[in-house]
Amino acid sequence: MxxxxxxxxxxxxxxxxxxxxxxxxxxxxxxxxxxxxxxxxxxxxxxxxxxxxxxxxxxxxxxxxxxxxxxxxAPRKVRQTLVSLSGFSETIEGMGRRSGHRILGREDHPPLQGPALRLGSGAPIRFLRLLEVDGLPMTLETLWFDAARFPGVVSKVAAGGSLFTALRETAGVLPASAERQIDVGFASHDEREIFGISAALPVYRVEKITFDADNRVIAVSHLVTPCHLVSFHIKT
Structure with a gap:
C-alpha cells in the first residue's frame, strides 16, 4: 500500500x-x-x-x-467585538491575558487633522502608544484627547495607564458610543520595524472616535494592527 x-x-x-x-x-x-x-x-x-x-x-x-x-x-489571535465599548485593557484582561501600554511619543498642542478635528478647541494632546498583549506588540495607536477637559487623565496615560480607566477614575466619564472605520493595507517601514513583520503581511487601520453620553467626543484613535493578530466580530 x-x-x-x-x-x-x-x-x-x-x-x-x-x-x-x-x-x-x-x-x-x-x-x-x-x-x-x-x-x-x-x-x-x-x-x-x-x-x-x-x-x-x-x-x-x-x-x-x-x-x-x-x-x-505568532501570538494567538485576539478576538475583538466591533460594537463593544470596552477599553483595550478590559478586553485583554477579560481573556486572562496581560495588557500593556508603552508610550513611544507625546506631543502637546499638536496640529489637529482628519478625525481629530472633531475634538474641537481646547488643549489637544497626542500620544503614540504601543498596545501590548503578554509583553508582545499588538497595536500601534495614535491617541488624541483634550488635556484641558481631562487634566487628570494626562499623567495616568503618560505613565502607561488605560485611558478608559483614567477617564472613569479622574473624570467620572464613561464611553457611551463609538464610530469606527476599518481599512486594510500594508505597514509602513517604521510600522514593520515596530511589529517585526514583513512587507507582505497586511494590517488593519482603524479610525475610532469615542463619545460620551452627551455625544461629545472623548477621544480619537488611529490604530494599526497586523491582521494575523486579531479577528473582528460583529455583535448585534
Missing part, C-alpha cells in the same frame, strides 16, 4: 509538522524557532525545503520573521 504522506510534497509535510507543534503548545507563542540547521536535521530536509515550509507559515500569519533575530511563533 502506498504511504499517503508520499503523495504530499516534502515542504508541506514539514509545514504540517511545525504547525502541529504550534497547535499542541510544544512551540509556544512568542518563542523563537530553533536554529535552521537544527530544524533541517530534526525534519531530515534541506534548507530550501525548510525555508519553503516556514515561508508558507509566515504567509499564513502563524510565524513571524524578525530581521536579525529569527522566526517566532
Amino acid at each position: 502506498t504511504d499517503p504522506d508520499a503523495l504530499i510534497p516534502l515542504y508541506e509535510q514539514v509545514r504540517r509538522r511545525i504547525l502541529a507543534e504550534i497547535d499542541s503548545g510544544r512551540l509556544s507563542e512568542g518563542s523563537f524557532l530553533p536554529p535552521e540547521p537544527d530544524l533541517c536535521a530534526s525534519h531530515g530536509v534541506s534548507r530550501i525545503t525548510l525555508r519553503r515550509a516556514i515561508g508558507e507559515l509566515c504567509a499564513e500569519g502563524r510565524l513571524i520573521r524578525q530581521q536579525g533575530r529569527g522566526t517566532l511563533v
Whole structure:
C-alpha cells in the first residue's frame, strides 16, 4: 500500500509538522524557532525545503520573521467585538491575558487633522502608544484627547495607564458610543520595524472616535494592527 504522506510534497509535510507543534503548545507563542540547521536535521530536509515550509507559515500569519533575530511563533489571535465599548485593557484582561501600554511619543498642542478635528478647541494632546498583549506588540495607536477637559487623565496615560480607566477614575466619564472605520493595507517601514513583520503581511487601520453620553467626543484613535493578530466580530 502506498504511504499517503508520499503523495504530499516534502515542504508541506514539514509545514504540517511545525504547525502541529504550534497547535499542541510544544512551540509556544512568542518563542523563537530553533536554529535552521537544527530544524533541517530534526525534519531530515534541506534548507530550501525548510525555508519553503516556514515561508508558507509566515504567509499564513502563524510565524513571524524578525530581521536579525529569527522566526517566532505568532501570538494567538485576539478576538475583538466591533460594537463593544470596552477599553483595550478590559478586553485583554477579560481573556486572562496581560495588557500593556508603552508610550513611544507625546506631543502637546499638536496640529489637529482628519478625525481629530472633531475634538474641537481646547488643549489637544497626542500620544503614540504601543498596545501590548503578554509583553508582545499588538497595536500601534495614535491617541488624541483634550488635556484641558481631562487634566487628570494626562499623567495616568503618560505613565502607561488605560485611558478608559483614567477617564472613569479622574473624570467620572464613561464611553457611551463609538464610530469606527476599518481599512486594510500594508505597514509602513517604521510600522514593520515596530511589529517585526514583513512587507507582505497586511494590517488593519482603524479610525475610532469615542463619545460620551452627551455625544461629545472623548477621544480619537488611529490604530494599526497586523491582521494575523486579531479577528473582528460583529455583535448585534
